[in-house]
Amino acid sequence: MASVMKKRILTGIQPSGRPHIGNYFGMMKQVVDMQEEYEVLPFIVDYHALSTVRDRTQMQENILNVAIDFLAIGLDTKKAILFQQSRVSAHTELGWILNCIATMPFLMRAHAFKDAQEAKKKEITVGLFDYPILMAADILLYDTDIVPVGKDQQQHLEMARDLAEKFNRIYGETFKLPKALIKEDVAVVPGLDGKKMSKSYGNTIPLFATRAEIEKAVMSIVTDSGGVENDGKPENVYAIHRLFKSEEELAPMYEEHKGKYGDLKKLLVEDIDAFIAPMRERRAEIANDIDKVKDVLNNGANIARELADAKMQLVRDRLGVTL
Ligand code: ATP
Ligand code: MG
Numbered sequence: 311m312a313s314v315m316k317k318r319i320l321t322g323i324q325p326s327g328r329p330h331i332g333n334y335f336g337m338m339k340q341v342v343d344m345q346e347e348y349e350v351l352p353f354i355v356d357y358h359a360l361s362t363v364r365d366r367t368q369m370q371e372n373i374l375n376v377a378i379d380f381l382a383i384g385l386d387t388k389k390a391i392l393f394q395q396s397r398v399s400a401h402t403e404l405g406w407i408l409n410c411i412a413t414m415p416f417l418m419r420a421h422a423f424k425d426a427q428e429a430k431k432k433e434i435t436v437g438l439f440d441y442p443i444l445m446a447a448d449i450l451l452y453d454t455d456i457v458p459v460g461k462d463q464q465q466h467l468e469m470a471r472d473l474a475e476k477f478n479r480i481y482g483e484t485f486k487l488p489k490a491l492i493k494e495d496v497a498v499v500p501g502l503d504g505k506k507m508s509k510s511y512g513n514t515i516p517l518f519a520t521r522a523e524i525e526k527a528v529m530s531i532v533t534d535s536g537g538v539e540n541d542g543k544p545e546n547v548y549a550i551h552r553l554f555k556s557e558e559e560l561a562p563m564y565e566e567h568k569g570k571y572g573d574l575k576k577l578l579v580e581d582i583d584a585f586i587a588p589m590r591e592r593r594a595e596i597a598n599d600i601d602k603v604k605d606v607l608n609n610g611a612n613i614a615r616e617l618a619d620a621k622m623q624l625v626r627d628r629l630g631v632t633l
Contacts, residue, residue, distance in 0.1 A: 317455040319348045322355035322395065322448055325372035326362050327509030328516040329379045331582075332499035335553050336460035338517075340491065342384045344458070351391045351452060351614065352380060357402065358395070358444060361437045362510055377603050379517055382593035393610030395448065400618035404447035404625065405440070408473050411480065412443055416472070421465050446470035451618045453486040461497035462506060464490055481628040500549050502531045515550070518593055521583050528579045533571045542569035547578055554581040
């Protein structure tokens with residue numbers, strides 16, 4: 311009964327590479343922190359990732375890696391429902407239905423599409439263009455209350471609300487309007503190059519990086535943006551450092567090593583490594599039993615499918631396709 315009363319949290323992550331510290335602080339940690347109080351449904355949006363991952367083995371590896379990372383950071387599968395989007399066909403089905411009420415100009419405003427255009431991406435697929443629709447379907451299917459995300463997803467969340475409102479206006483009250491939960495202090499974790507850290511930009515510090523990988527990544531953080539930097543404080547290094555230590559702890563450190571970027575980077579390596587180290591062992595154990603991870607995903611898919619199918623019955627009824 312208790313779970314009926316709980317508000318529902320749902321949020322997706324693309325299996326487009328190894329989860330990084332931006333994903334962790336921006337979204338994954340929130341899910342784990344809220345799993346006691348809320349009903350949480352973190353899911354792996356493999357169909358979204360089709361627009362970037364076109365290698366079968368890579369896709370399989372990425373899906374498992376995301377699942378393992380989630381379990382290793384403490385997701386409790388007795389409470390949380392972890393699943394793959396592709397295992398619940400209602401996502402794409404509702405996506406199509408929403409396609410039929412969304413307009414082209416509405417979608418042309420989406421950041422994902424505009425960014426791809428600005429970057430003069432060679433191939434902008436219909437799937438990329440349509441991304442916010444599938445994302446709206448993902449969320450609306452489950453009567454989601456709250457969606458914890460990074461700032462980059464704020465607009466897509468607003469689009470999901472707009473589509474829910476439009477559908478409700480046309481067909482009658484059907485979908486709950488979801489709310490984004492964006493933690494300001496971790497809304498956009500910067501990558502090694504100062505742009506948003508993204509799996510697909512190759513500018514990440516993987517959440518479960520080895521010590522050697524952390525060293526390599528941190529040493530390549532861009533510190534000289536061509537001008538006088540903030541009082542001897544390398545902005546990008548500091549922006550990442552403050553995820554791991556409080557401003558009070560960092561102030562004396564940055565004062566002592568003012569202008570010595572190499573020293574500050576070494577200190578950052580230590581702090582990231584100290585943070586990840588205790589979770590590494592747990593991850594290795596989980597990764598040793600892939601069948602168990604697959605069981606978790608199967609179980610999650612079964613529960614999610616039931617929830618989604620019930621919603622779809624109502625949706626089809628509203629549309630008038632059920633006789
Ligand atoms: P991709 O490059 O494939 O889009 P990504 O790193 O942007 O990968 P997503 O799977 O798109 O990751 O996003 C998963 C979640 O992590 C989303 O809620 C997103 O808002 C959040 N997120 C992604 N990058 C960051 C970041 N740099 N800072 C804070 N949150 C982030
Ligand atoms: Mg992204």
